Amino acid sequence: MKNLTVFTPTFNRKHLLPRLYESLIKQTDTNFIWMVIDDGSSDGTEALIKTYNAENIIEIKYYWKKNQGMHSAHNWAYEKIETLWNTCIDSDDMMAPNAVENICKNLQSVEIDHDFYAIVGLDADQEGNIIGTKFPPNVEKIKFNQIYLKYHLTGDKKIVCRTEVMKKLPPYPIYEGERLVPLDYKSLLADQFAFIKPVNEVWCIVEYQEDGSTRNMLKQYRRNPRGFAFSRISRINFGATFKEKFKNAIHLVSSSFFSKDFASLLKTRHSFLVLLAIPAGILLHIYIRSKTVKNC
Template sequence: MNQLTVFTPTFNRAYLLPQLYKSLIKQTNQDFEWLLVDDGSTDETNELVASWQKEKKITIHYVFQENQGMHGAHNTAYNTITTEFNVCIDSDDYMPDNAVELILKNTKNLDENEAGIIGLDATKDNKIIGTTIPSNLKAVKLNELYTLHQVKGDKKIVYKTAVVKQYPKYPLFEKERFVPLDYLYILIDQDYTLKPINEVLCIVEYQDDGSSRNILQQYRKNPNGFAFSRISRIKFGKTFKERFKNAIHLVSSAIFLKNPSWLFKSDKPLLVFLALPFGILLNLYIRFKTNK
């Protein structure tokens, strides 16, 4: 049985997937399998993946589901994965030739309190996304990496599958297709640390139709998903600034929903009350930006 699952949520990305496939068949360590969770694609993704399965160059599992959004695809992936470790590589990204080798080398002999490892993302021209991880850190929680150690930019996490399966699934909200993925990561942070490595595990390309480039539109279209994630961020935030910022966003999302009940779901009601005027201003700003 393979040690690692590389899983890829995908939706109408048949034109991009060959880049990732080519990077996977070139891996210096082939002790992995590739799981594609097709989130309702209407393009030729199914046929494309079937042709790769016939090539038998790597082990490929394909799961099709009705469209639920990125978080719904993650739910399905975590339900499906049986290997010891897993890593998400998005459909518009790919892996350096030695990424699997680095992952398996650095996941050996992890402590019980370590949920996995965290490495670097880079661009095609080998520029690190954001900043590297401080070399003195031997163990770190994801949220602390950004809030306390001031690390910048996306990073790549490899989790123990047994750890991920301990936590609740992302919720699915009717007519919405996005819940921020860090909801799960924050929960894991409460019980585990990550082993940091300053090695590039993923090459990132931000697409014009990707969620990173369209975050304000996502914010407005999926207010339940964003409000839900703010509740945990307020609860577990490490600094007052972080908690207050998320209280502001909770107010804004509640206004989009015309549902003030979200404001009473936080365990810090006074903080949410203080954030009200700022949340109103943020809501007006997002309306202005997304109406252009």
């Protein structure tokens, strides 16, 4: 019985999927499911996945849906996944050759310990250089929000989540005309009752695309103000420090000016803090507007 689903949200990335597929079929342990959530592609992605299915090297599940953004694809994945554990590998990334084997070995130590909702490993670039910093060797459990705020680590990490927990948490909201809600929301909620086990092993090989959200963050702020406002509200509510809460309050103010939804300023547990952030939020809004163009 398979214990792990590797799911991939994709939108018109047919040209990148072969590289990811090669990394999956070359895993030292192929006892996993690859689930592809096609977010409305029109570039022949479905036909490509059919050819991979016909090769019958790994188990593949493919689902097509209308385009609503990566977070909506995550919602679909969590509805469809049946294995105990899951991880997301983006269409422009690859898995390290022994990633599945090492993930499954590490899962054994937290399988029945529900104090843990996830394990987390490292990302590396295509030359094998670790992205950012490793976890401190003496830390055996961690909260998602502590990775960057308490331990001051840098770089993206690869998280493997307990499916049961992800299914129980509320789905990411869908906003008409927007295509992005930051994906840290579920981890922030799970942080309230469980931990993550950190592992200093490389599980994911990344390459940031010119059209990816990481390289276009200011544009994303302007394109998806309600999605980012939702994320800022959760980060204000669950923030561990005043600095984190105030920073996100500034961003919330900026997003509210883009969306014209000023009621969002009153949806946090810290309304007075948000009011204090209004001047800085207006300045941030002006800065983002100056660095981007309307309908960017």
